[in-house]
Amino acid sequence: MKFSFSKTFLLGFGFFGVSVIWMVYNAFVPLFLANRFHIEPWLIGLFMTFDNIAALFIQPPVGAWSDRLRTPIGRRMPFILIGAPIGAIAFGFIPLAAVLPLFVACTSTLLLSMAFWRTPVVALMPDITPSAYRSQANGIINFMGGVGAIIATLGGGALYKLNPAYPFWMGSILVIVATLLLFLFIREPREYEITSSERPALFRSLKEVVKDPDKSAFRILLAIFFWFVAYNAIEAFFTLYAQNHLGLPGGDGARLLGQLSLIFVLFALPAGYIGGSWGRRRTIITGILLLSACMLLMFLLPAPTLLIQVTRLPVLGVVPIIGVILMIAGASWALINVNSLPMVVDMTDNLRVGTYTGLYYLFSTLAAIVGPNINGWIIQLTGKDYNRVMLVGPIFMFIALLMMIGVRRGEVQGD
Template sequence: MEKPKMNYLKTFLLGFGFFGVSVIWSVYNAFVPLFLDERFGLHAGFISFIMVLDNIAALVIQPPLGIFSDRMRSPIGRRLPFIVVGAPVAAGVFGLIPHAQVLPLFIFSCITLLLAMAFWRTPVVALMPDITPSEHRSPANGVINLMGGLGTVLATLIGGPLYNINPAYPFYLGGGLVTLAAILVLIFIREPKEYIASKLHLADKAEGSQMETNVLKNISNVFTQKDKSALFILLSILLWFIAWNALETFFTLYGVNHLGLSGGDSAFQISYTGLSFMLMAIPAGILARKFKRKRVISAGLWIMIATMILIYLIPGNILLTKFASLMGSGFYIISIILIVAGFGWALINVNSLPMVVDMTDDERIGTYTGLYYFFSQLAATIGPVLFGWSIQLAGNNYRLMMVIAPIFFFLAFLTMLGVKKGEAKPVSVPESEV
């Protein structure tokens, strides 16, 4: 009996979908807060509210779309139709955001972007477990996140200097790259044949147990299961994403307001985290296959706790000790710490989705991917608001977020202790393939 192997080329090509998602959100999170601060003069609390409007919409949209894509049948599969519709709309509206000169139009552009991105994000991520055997899902997700890290690096490494030239240029870059990424996925990725039909329809294959289309019902099922592993991993995802999304949202403002960096240089610092994340993505998956996903995630959480505490404890003037200049921006002590943080985040993020989808069967991968995004988007809603108002109430003390973040990473470590399932499943090969 020959074990199914991982197709690295196909996985890399699929990774372009996540590459496009990462480019869009990296540019969005790095520069939209700067627009809100500099163009519209908003304070941290109000910025956080606007930055989570997209997450609130995603919270409502993405889980049902994961369920819907599980049931979709079309000539090109159950996931790809969502990319055909969502990606070009997202790319087009993204280029309009920097040209919105009045706040209502700016917010409307951001919400339109979110709706388009939410339409295809869950289905494109669910493609990875669709085409990858269980034991290879952590390494495969490493490849996917490598491509996502590449998107983050390009968005911030190139986007920072472009922003200094013209604030609209990073958005043009993002729109162009997401269009290219979607085209590559549509050309080279083919879904499993059992999910392709001659005409569009909805399918319920499981006899006697129809798939729930109610997201809240699916969440309720997770809470009422005898084994609480799914509940604990989803709570862990909620907690660590509260910390991560808040850091991602406010780091450029932290760099500008606390460290005194320029907007472009502050955004450039994020590229160091993205670069190290990208380099660690594949090793993180391989380590999980060898040492188990839970252990690797827990190690990543402790790395994140240590790096955030270090940034808080080290004085700003020492954090900005400069070693070199790169593309008009600096390489500082804080850059080194952010590189280490990227390694830690890779250990966490690469292995969390495989743990979630390996708590269910192949028919419900989209449903559980939707649950993954429900909790991560709930975190993306709570995190920036919690951190934003905390910062504002502390007199716009952006350094405070380096205290709050480790608390949530530690709480995530505690909930991970309750996770007993989610490791790679034993390989089974159908008799017809033996």
């Protein structure tokens, strides 16, 4: 198995589609809930976890299922070809729902279909990539995901001002295009055949991880949980933070997220190469420290200071102090996110890559459920002070740091 830059780049279109959908969803669904349906903050936090609750029960077992599946088009592709089109159609109907039950029906269909294909499309990366190049390959894939995030936030922010439905329709079209490119140009390897009586199973693998005396796999999974609690909790409320704490319109809040996403994109490739050469564990720890500092600055600095203009850049427009902080946060998140999945899958063999990818999503999805609920209640109990979301993140990042210090495996394996 050889590393192919072009094949990995094409594979990134799958992650591109996932990223577009969720960035638009996270940026604008809270605004619909607050402004159209007048939902209280703690209920918005609960609503924003519904997709993650479904994903918790679907994504991990689907990953193990895809390890066992054998079809003429591969073990991952059937999930992608079924889940992506259904998700794209449901996504396009979300902004058209004028009553809450219909809105919930559209979002429920979306979350079920997205959960069905996300783990298989991510598991394709280690399927076609040698261990020595998985950080770099994940950097390329996250680069593509970051491009999707920029389109979703910057383009979506502008489209939202024209018509709130336009960002969703843009996302639906892009997902369909990405799926077609993935199907036409990616061929799965054929050598993964089950030769033993033991078939990949999610909960058996989780039990092995917990009982392993080394504890490295369990520690990094716990670290993933805690840093996603920090990051997802903030992301779910950022547009409302911008609207209520900074006094910005919803579209401008999404534009600020786009500044984070831009640097994430630009730093995704370097983050992969840094992790491959400097060490994945050391790179992740550096990202944790930097991202914690960024969150603390957004909490401590007053809103007028955060909005002071620093410069003006093409595409991004005005860049305030908070924009600079978010850019540093984007680079920090790249150091963490690009190198974490390669560490997890390099703690197992190729037969169970989908299963361990499922474990990765089990812990990150649990975090995505816990994080918004914690922040929703904090906002509710502090008189709707949206700035408090920036205080919770560093606490959980510190716990993630303690977990990562004890990780001893997950670096490049010999191929």
